[in-house]
Amino acid sequence: MVLQAVGLAHSFGERRALAGLDLTIQPGVLTGLLGPNGAGKTTLMRAMLGVIQPDAGHILLDGRPVTFADRQRWGYMPQERGLYPRMPAAEQLAYMARLHGLDRRSAQRRARALLDELGLADRWSERTEKLSGGMQQRLQLGAALVHDPDVIVLDEPFAGLDPVAVAELSVALRERVGAGRTVVFSSHQLDLVQDLCEDIVMIDHGRTVLAGRVDRLRSSTGRRHLRLGVAPGAPRDWLTAFPEVHVVDDQVDALRLDLPAEVDPLAVLDAARAAGPVTDFGLDLPTLSQLFLGALGQDSSDASGAPDGGLDGSAA
């Protein structure tokens, strides 16, 4: 199912959280909703889920306005934990499944199956408050997935996870994506998730600043980073031959150079080797955070002509 937001706007008193935001999330593609803290990600997700009623705009599912009944088939994992501390783990999941309309027996069967999948099989009768933080986070994910939802919305699911847990979670999400579900998650750690998601929507100050396929976005700018390992204290004067090249990072034995599309990386590498020994080198596409900063620069220059610029710094 294609999930869309059209012209979404919402304010909390004087504070504008969403400022006419548009986005489209395709099924079968893991989509990351990225942006810094305060960009409006959580408000956007709460509006999509109907937790809050936006001041303006619509949420569409396959092109028609989403209904309360549609949302019964959605799964939502909020950023902060939302579990009953005294409820046993399996009961917690079964309760959520029943709220989504499953009968008692299938709710319990699904709860057990999901606890198995999440590695919590031996904890099914344990009270939630007795579980470790990581286990509670997995249980929270379980609460969002227990009814096998068509649309899965996860708010900062990777925050605070160790690398193993990040890998496990992304496997669980890819499985759902592979089954044709619509899956979107948010993150403010852009570089952590750049290898996890296929599609991204970057938002800032309540509006979309960049959206599309991650690999295409990263290669479309034409900019690359050349990473060079050099002898400690080696001279840098050879760089003057490349005025278009911008030094991103300069350490005693390492250089990171930003290369525009027209500069041949091999020519730069040759010049470096001519000046001294090169111990290591590599060519990187720009990271998501660099893309974001780039998009932001573009966005702010676009917006500078408009009277209300959209960058009033009010979204803290």
Add this chain to the structure above:
Amino acid sequence: MNTTHWSGVRLVAGRTITEGLASRSWRIMTALMLLAGLAVVVVPRLVGDDATSYTLARVGDAPDALLSQLQATATAGEFELTVVAVPDVEAARAAVRDGDADAALTDEGPSGRLYVAAQQVGTFPVLVSQAVVSLTLTERLVAAGLSPDEVEAIRATPPPEQVPVGRVADEGRAGVGFAVGIVLYLALILAGTTVASAVATEKSTRISEVLLAVLRPRQLLVGTVLGVGALALGQIAALVVPAMVGVVTSDALDLPAAAATDVLLGVVWFAAGLLLYAFVFAALGALVDKPTDVGSATLPANAVLIGSYLLAVTVTVANPNSWASVAASLFPLSAPLVMPVRWASGLVPGWQLALALVLTVAASVWLARFAAQIYARGLARSGRRVSLREVLPGWTDRS
């Protein structure tokens, strides 16, 4: 696969009840209520046994006629009588002085003497005196030549009927009204605070966030109120049922039959009051960010409850039919506390009771709709204490 409105409400209420039944505080409160209910039945019986037993010391042989007369009085007055024989007047005085006897009867002088404690011991000496006088009177009438039937006719002269005069028709029943008032007040405060805490806890733990993605705010609100209400009714039942059974099956409490109706009516008023206040408490609970702020957030509702209660136990108890009492017993917010107290005075026309109930239920429905909007808007704003003003329906169209 869709959850209908009521199945969602039922799930929420069921979960609330399950958690409540498992919680230690609910179990302790219910046990205390049960104990209090049993105490109402048991304690008066224990205390009562002590108070209604008298001992009469007697010098010399008591005439059988006097003893049977006293025994008849004891049976009618519902006390037990023990007569002990003492050798002389000195022993009789000592028995009374030491508390071994409540009174001592001797045959000194023309009509005997009755020794009593310096501190009065109630009506017992009067009863003994009356028995002696009555017996002597009978003897003299017989001596004067009257037949036993004529003597009996004279002795059967009825005393004037006693009519209690006061503002309240029945002191015992007014006492029941007073007790119902206290229990209602405490139960409503407790249930209201429980609802507000449940809502605030769900909000602060962000559970409401998950729930609102699948339930409508109204389903969550009604389910929580019904769940907490059922738990509170269970507690009230633990208090009232043993007490009622005790009152009905024994006469230890000596309450008029109308008192039983007053107590049942109290339960009805509790349900009505709960309906009225629970939604208000829930809405106020939805405004806080931390559960510890529930106390200050629910202050307005608590203040109205306290005010109504004070009105009931001062103005209404003193004068159930003053204009202030009538108004307060009909006004929906104060009716649940004032009307049960006023009703127990026995001076309330039935139509006023019916009107008060109808007004309260109507106000509940209106208030519940209003509270549901505040509740939904309150839950949607987290991270800080929400002021009532910014979520009042009609104040702003944002949510």
